[in-house]
Amino acid sequence: MNQPERRRNPRRMLGYGVRGLEAMVIFVIVSWFVAPPPILVMLGPPQKVETTSPKLGVHTRLTDEVEEWKIQKTLEMVREMGAPWIVEYFPWGYIENSQGEYDWQHADLVVDHARAQGLTVIARLGFVPAWARPKDSVTSYLDDAHVPLFANFVQAFVNHFRGRVSYIIIWNEPNVSFEWGYRPVDPAGYTRLLQAAYVAAKQADPSVQVLAGALAPTLAAPGSTDTMSDLEYLQKMYDAGAKNYFDILAVHAYGWTAPADDPPSPGVVNFRRTELLHDIMIANGDGAKHVMITEGGWNDHPRWTKAVSPAQRIEYTLRALDLAKEWDWLDACVFWVFRFPAPTLTYQDYYTFVTPGFDPKPIYYEVQKYATQQVTSGK
Amino acid sequence: MSSSSFILAEAPRSSDPRPSSLRIGTLSVVLVALALAGYYAYVSWKPKPAPKPDATWVRITQEGVLRIGIDPSFPPFEADDGKGNLSGLDIALAQEWVHDWSAQTGKTIKVQYVYTGFDGLYDALKTGQFDVILSALPYDPRRTQDVLYSHSYYNSGPMVVVRSADMTTKSWYDLANKRVGVELGSSGDSFARKWQNRLNYDLREFNTPKDALQALSSGQVDGVLTDGIAVEDFLHAQGGVKTAGNPLVDELIVAAVRKDTPTLLQEINAVIDAMKSDGRLDQLQKEWF
Numbered sequence: 001m002n003q004p005e006r007r008r009n010p011r012r013m014l015g016y017g018v019r020g021l022e023a024m025v026i027f028v029i030v031s032w033f034v035a036p037p038p039i040l041v042m043l044g045p046p047q048k049v050e051t052t053s054p055k056l057g058v059h060t061r062l063t064d065e066v067e068e069w070k071i072q073k074t075l076e077m078v079r080e081m082g083a084p085w086i087v088e089y090f091p092w093g094y095i096e097n098s099q100g101e102y103d104w105q106h107a108d109l110v111v112d113h114a115r116a117q118g119l120t121v122i123a124r125l126g127f128v129p130a131w132a133r134p135k136d137s138v139t140s141y142l143d144d145a146h147v148p149l150f151a152n153f154v155q156a157f158v159n160h161f162r163g164r165v166s167y168i169i170i171w172n173e174p175n176v177s178f179e180w181g182y183r184p185v186d187p188a189g190y191t192r193l194l195q196a197a198y199v200a201a202k203q204a205d206p207s208v209q210v211l212a213g214a215l216a217p218t219l220a221a222p223g224s225t226d227t228m229s230d231l232e233y234l235q236k237m238y239d240a241g242a243k244n245y246f247d248i249l250a251v252h253a254y255g256w257t258a259p260a261d262d263p264p265s266p267g268v269v270n271f272r273r274t275e276l277l278h279d280i281m282i283a284n285g286d287g288a289k290h291v292m293i294t295e296g297g298w299n300d301h302p303r304w305t306k307a308v309s310p311a312q313r314i315e316y317t318l319r320a321l322d323l324a325k326e327w328d329w330l331d332a333c334v335f336w337v338f339r340f341p342a343p344t345l346t347y348q349d350y351y352t353f354v355t356p357g358f359d360p361k362p363i364y365y366e367v368q369k370y371a372t373q374q375v376t377s378g379k
Numbered sequence: 380m381s382s383s384s385f386i387l388a389e390a391p392r393s394s395d396p397r398p399s400s401l402r403i404g405t406l407s408v409v410l411v412a413l414a415l416a417g418y419y420a421y422v423s424w425k426p427k428p429a430p431k432p433d434a435t436w437v438r439i440t441q442e443g444v445l446r447i448g449i450d451p452s453f454p455p456f457e458a459d460d461g462k463g464n465l466s467g468l469d470i471a472l473a474q475e476w477v478h479d480w481s482a483q484t485g486k487t488i489k490v491q492y493v494y495t496g497f498d499g500l501y502d503a504l505k506t507g508q509f510d511v512i513l514s515a516l517p518y519d520p521r522r523t524q525d526v527l528y529s530h531s532y533y534n535s536g537p538m539v540v541v542r543s544a545d546m547t548t549k550s551w552y553d554l555a556n557k558r559v560g561v562e563l564g565s566s567g568d569s570f571a572r573k574w575q576n577r578l579n580y581d582l583r584e585f586n587t588p589k590d591a592l593q594a595l596s597s598g599q600v601d602g603v604l605t606d607g608i609a610v611e612d613f614l615h616a617q618g619g620v621k622t623a624g625n626p627l628v629d630e631l632i633v634a635a636v637r638k639d640t641p642t643l644l645q646e647i648n649a650v651i652d653a654m655k656s657d658g659r660l661d662q663l664q665k666e667w668f
Contacts (some may be wrong), residue, residue, distance in 0.1 A: 019536065089459065136503045136506070137504075137506070138505065138506060140502075176496070176499075178495070178496065178498075178499035178502055178503060182502070182503070182506050182508070208429055260586065262461040300564055301566075302416075302562075302565065302606055302608075302609065303453050303454060303456075303515075303608065304451070304452055304453060305456075305458070306452060309562070309564075309586060309587060310562065310563050310564025310565060310568075311563050311586050312565065313564065314564070342521070344499060344519075345517035345518070345519050345630065346517060347453075347497065348498070349566075355569060359569055359573060361564055361568075362564045362568070362570060362584075363564060
């Protein structure tokens with residue numbers, strides 16, 4: 001048979017096809033047996049946080065942590081440090097990447113592992129998806145027209161996590177322009193957003209606790225549009241009618257270079273600035289409400305002008321926990337940040353308690369000693 | 380194979396007219412391949428017109444203003460004296476950029492600094508608040524889909540430091556079974572703890588890098604792991620120590636521009652490269668560190 005005829009023979013062509021199919025099937029079967037099995041991660045039996053510091057917490061950063069065992073390991077180490085609280089970020093744009101389609105898989109992983117470790121989750125909500133903002137805008141840009149869409153997401157979140165997440169923070173540091181879509185900061189605009197989110201959250205679960213504010217401690221000059229002092233901003237929130245639309249005030253309490261005991265003053269950023277914010281609540285007839293520090297602490301970068309030495313960081317952090325115990329209006333004192341999934345290669349790495357490779361820093365051991373020593377010694 | 384043997388091999392099909400058409404087909408394929416090769420060579424070697432400069436570079440050269448995003452909180456790279464006066468390596472580097480560009484374009488280019496918190500630098504660059512980030516910025520491989528990075532102008536990774544007279548320690552591995560000093564809780568401390576079991580050194584922690592280097596100087600420890608800038612500070616003040624080997628971890632300091640500004644990046648790189656060649660970069664580092 002000549003070559004062209006051989007190529008055209010349908011029976012032979014069919015034979016080649018069948019043999020090719022057989023080879024593929026064999027390849028798939030062999031690959032199935034040769035490939036390593038996926039790592040099995042189980043929630044495990046429910047754990048309890050043993051601590052003498054029931055207000056101690058850390059902001060975890062599991063949003064970008066892909067591997068489940070690392071999520072579990074992080075939360076185990078939080079529990080072992082003696083911290084019962086975590087704040088975690090649940091970006092709207094990750095969960096509702098397409099309008100109306102929710103992907104809860106990763107959020108469920110984080111919440112379920114946290115609960116298995118006996119931790120209470122405070123969920124920070126923000127990050128506008130691309131479909132809800134103009135092209136080339138940043139993820140903190142949310143105009144009034146799209147606020148109802150954010151409120152819908154808040155409602156969906158509360159509904160989904162009813163019984164598992166009881167605290168939500170609405171937005172982050174709206175008193176700085178870059179967290180407000182690079183628009184002039186606008187306390188009344190934030191209050192409108194808060195009101196919409198609060199109503200939506202309470203419709204889904206009346207018992208959920210809505211945290212507002214989470215303002216950046218700032219010393220902006222009066223009239224600046226890039227940033228506004230957190231004290232001024234909070235007062236303007238009250239002026240705009242925020243009082244009945246949050247249950248707890250979220251505060252960011254960074255110490256910068258000052259010791260924890262440094263006295264509060266409007267012209268100074270320090271840990272006790274938290275007291276000034278609480279005073280504003282009292283002045284607005286809102287003193288019965290409690291406060292949660294949802295970010296804060298000290299940084300030990302060797303050159304950042306707002307950092308302290310690692311030894312000072314330890315000393316100030318432990319003293320801050322003493323103060324937190326004394327403040328009966330404070331429910332939680334959460335430090336930024338427990339661990340990043342990968343090095344940020346910036347000063348932010350010097351806020352962490354544990355390296356990306358799970359090596360505890362000295363501050364981890366010192367806080368652990370502070371929060372668990374009386375438990376372990378049976379006192 | 381000769382053409383006669385080819386014909387012989389095809390002899391049983393002598394009645395088939397296709398052998399001659401096959402030869403014509405082969406020739407056609409060869410001619411087409413040659414034509415394609417010729418076209419490819421022409422396209423490859425033909426002088427190309429210079430790419431059109433990007434709009435940002437055009438604006439900088441026309442308006443004479445380069446807008447730099449900076450967080451002046453990281454001396455000795457950049458610091459603000461509280462009255463709006465900036466100083467540091469990055470400030471001096473920016474002056475070199477505009478100096479060279481002014482000479483090159485014949486138009487005076489000035490720097491305008493836009494203060495931005497470090498965490499907001501990338502977003503602010505993206506939204507066009509300024510043209511370039513120059514703010515002790517570490518190279519971050521995860522950001523390369525968003526920005527273009529310049530060539531590195533400093534490596535700020537932690538170093539091994541030994542006494543000047545030490546001729547045996549060439550790297551951190553040579554510190555095995557010796558006394559090693561670190562600043563408590565520093566990245567050098569973390570690195571040292573990680574390798575302590577393997578290298579079996581006696582790890583001693585100090586409150587500051589200066590204390591650790593002082594201990595090295597006075598013979599209490601045999602090596603110190605700390606960052607290069609702390610070493611430079613100590614060398615200026617006291618001396619008697621030196622670095623051994625390369626940084627333990629590379630922390631490359633770079634500038635960043637938007638992806639749609641390749642001409643600006645090219646011009647930045649040209650000045651950085653020139654400064655490395657003619658010694659200006661070394662000179663600036665000596666001046667500021």
